[in-house]
Amino acid sequence: MGNLRQPNANEATRTFNRSKSVAPMSGICTRCVDGCRGNCEIFKSSFRGREVLYPGPFGEVTAGADKEYPVDYSHLNIQGYAVGAVGLPDGMEASPETARFPNVDTETEYGWNKKVKMKIPAFTGALGSTEIARKNWNEFAVGAAITGITLVCGENVCGIDPELKRDNNGLVTESPEMDRRIAAYNKFHEGYGEMLVQMNVEDTKLGVAEYISSKHEMDTLELKWGQGAKCIGGEIKVRELDRALELKRRGYIVTPDPENAAVQEAYKVGAIREFERHSRLGFVDKEGFLEEVDRLRSIGYDRITLKTGAYSMVEAAMALKYSSEAKIDLLTFDGAPGGTGMSPWPMMEEWGIPTFYLQSLVYEFAEKLNNKGERVPDLAMAGGFSSEDGIYKALAMGSPYFKAVCMGRGLMIPGMVGKNVGKWLEEDNLPKTVSEFGHRPEEIFVHYEDLEERYGEDVKDIPLGAMGIYSYGEKLKVGLQQLMAGSRRFNINTLSRKDVMALTEEAAEVSGIDYVMNAYRDVAEQILDE
Numbered sequence: 375m376g377n378l379r380q381p382n383a384n385e386a387t388r389t390f391n392r393s394k395s396v397a398p399m400s401g402i403c404t405r406c407v408d409g410c411r412g413n414c415e416i417f418k419s420s421f422r423g424r425e426v427l428y429p430g431p432f433g434e435v436t437a438g439a440d441k442e443y444p445v446d447y448s449h450l451n452i453q454g455y456a457v458g459a460v461g462l463p464d465g466m467e468a469s470p471e472t473a474r475f476p477n478v479d480t481e482t483e484y485g486w487n488k489k490v491k492m493k494i495p496a497f498t499g500a501l502g503s504t505e506i507a508r509k510n511w512n513e514f515a516v517g518a519a520i521t522g523i524t525l526v527c528g529e530n531v532c533g534i535d536p537e538l539k540r541d542n543n544g545l546v547t548e549s550p551e552m553d554r555r556i557a558a559y560n561k562f563h564e565g566y567g568e569m570l571v572q573m574n575v576e577d578t579k580l581g582v583a584e585y586i587s588s589k590h591e592m593d594t595l596e597l598k599w600g601q602g603a604k605c606i607g608g609e610i611k612v613r614e615l616d617r618a619l620e621l622k623r624r625g626y627i628v629t630p631d632p633e634n635a636a637v638q639e640a641y642k643v644g645a646i647r648e649f650e651r652h653s654r655l656g657f658v659d660k661e662g663f664l665e666e667v668d669r670l671r672s673i674g675y676d677r678i679t680l681k682t683g684a685y686s687m688v689e690a691a692m693a694l695k696y697s698s699e700a701k702i703d704l705l706t707f708d709g710a711p712g713g714t715g716m717s718p719w720p721m722m723e724e725w726g727i728p729t730f731y732l733q734s735l736v737y738e739f740a741e742k743l744n745n746k747g748e749r750v751p752d753l754a755m756a757g758g759f760s761s762e763d764g765i766y767k768a769l770a771m772g773s774p775y776f777k778a779v780c781m782g783r784g785l786m787i788p789g790m791v792g793k794n795v796g797k798w799l800e801e802d803n804l805p806k807t808v809s810e811f812g813h814r815p816e817e818i819f820v821h822y823e824d825l826e827e828r829y830g831e832d833v834k835d836i837p838l839g840a841m842g843i844y845s846y847g848e849k850l851k852v853g854l855q856q857l858m859a860g861s862r863r864f865n866i867n868t869l870s871r872k873d874v875m876a877l878t879e880e881a882a883e884v885s886g887i888d889y890v891m892n893a894y895r896d897v898a899e900q901i902l903d904e
Contacts, residue, residue, distance in 0.1 A: 379441040386429040386437045389415045427718045432611040433505030436783045439711030439722040449881035450874045454860040461865030475859035484704045484752035484777045493522030499782030502528020504715030513789035513839025515558035521847035522566030529574040545581035570596040575654045600683030602712035602757045607653025618649035627652040667700040677703040684710040684726025702751045709757030713783040729757030734885045740775045756780035762853035770869045792842025
């Protein structure tokens with residue numbers, strides 16, 4: 375197998391090689407010419423330095439790593455059957471008249487005692503303090519609410535709020551940005567899904583949990599150990615020196631140091647044009663984790679969830695074991711490489727356990743806990759999913775423990791597309807890819823009338839970006855219904871590991887899923903021997 379990734383040039387970092395011939399390991403052109411005018415990463419780093427670590431331009435892009443792993447979900451195929459129908463509603467007999475794909479129930483639920491239902495088994499990744507999450511929040515929040523799925527509000531939202539107010543102890547007393555985010559989701563929430571606010575080290579120090587509990591009476595809070603796109607704390611960029619100084623005063627790590635005189639001079643002359651705000655690394659131990667869960671419950675949270683990243687199998691085991699003891703309501707594992715609004719590009723490409731491998735490990739560990747008589751919390755898988763076939767494969771491979779898939783960029787993009795359709799309509803500048811369907815929202819958005827029927831006059835308050843997410847959610851739902859009907863599975867809970875097969879022996883070895891040439895062989899042989 376060749377190199378799984380070409381370093382030193384990628385569209386994400388806005389770099390490229392001059393030559394078509396590139397050394398596989400270094401990514402350097404085989405003939406590096408003195409006088410080359412660029413633009414590989416080494417060339418650009420020679421004068422922009424640390425800036426080249428990050429995809430950009432910040433606030434305008436989401437980035438996802440493109441390393442090709444030896445095994446992924448494309449190495450599984452979905453089983454189809456010609457007989458049976460499992461999971462139809464009680465009292466409904468299986469027949470060609472009843473076993474129709476629209477009758478497939480795609481609803482799922484998660485929770486230890488108090489379950490939360492979602493209309494489809496997918497929810498958003500953490501949309502936190504990045505600029506792309508802030509400026510598109512209304513689209514994301516309303517879209518998730520009308521689609522009937524959970525929305526995750528990521529870390530550091532209060533901490534970077536320009537209008538944040540704190541008391542003498544440094545604790546949040548007012549955060550208009552957090553208030554805005556919660557209100558946007560609640561306005562259209564109809565009982566399916568919920569809004570989760572994440573907590574990291576800085577959020578805990580700022581008293582974010584106490585603030586949103588007292589002001590908004592939130593039921594659920596999400597603790598965060600990490601994510602699949604990076605193994606360091608969350609990051610954003612800021613372009614103003616005053617803003618960088620403000621964030622440092624609030625306790626964040628800001629680089630380069632905005633208080634340094636040389637840095638301030640470089641900013642003044644235009645050499646430094648942006649600063650990075652970083653969160654601290656968390657430290658996890660069992661006693662501290664259980665105590666924090668108990669503390670949050672004492673504040674008033676009925677439900678606690680946990681998001682963890684693509685760390686080693688040791689941390690995977692810790693997350694599973696500790697969450698079982700703490701009675702965590704949902705445990706989300708985020709595999710490498712995932713997507714992000716801002717993470718160091720080399721880290722996105724080169725660190726962590728890839729999603730397929732991580733889910734295989736977690737399933738193995740969940741089975742061990744279950745066999746010991748310990749309850750496994752409801753699980754979700756994240757890390758590069760974007761379509762209904764991926765949802766099916768992840769739920770089947772992780773059955774019965776995995777209840778949903780967490781999507782980052784897959785659920786963000788429709789929100790941005792819908793928003794931009796509105797902008798292009800105002801400018802009378804629709805691209806042909808859109809204008810072929812019409813020149814009014816009612817013509818362009820195939821589900822516009824559905825939403826108008828549901829919400830009446832209030833449909834005017836639904837952003838077109840939210841309609842984009844709803845349309846995408848309907849595509850996921852119908853596509854999943856079709857795949858499940860082909861497998862004669864009419865309820866999410868009926869999916870099993872037998873409903874997927876491994877196309878390569880390596881995928882079978884990693885996942886424990888039957889190799890295609892062995893799947894159902896015993897049953898087939900029995901039929902032949904009759």
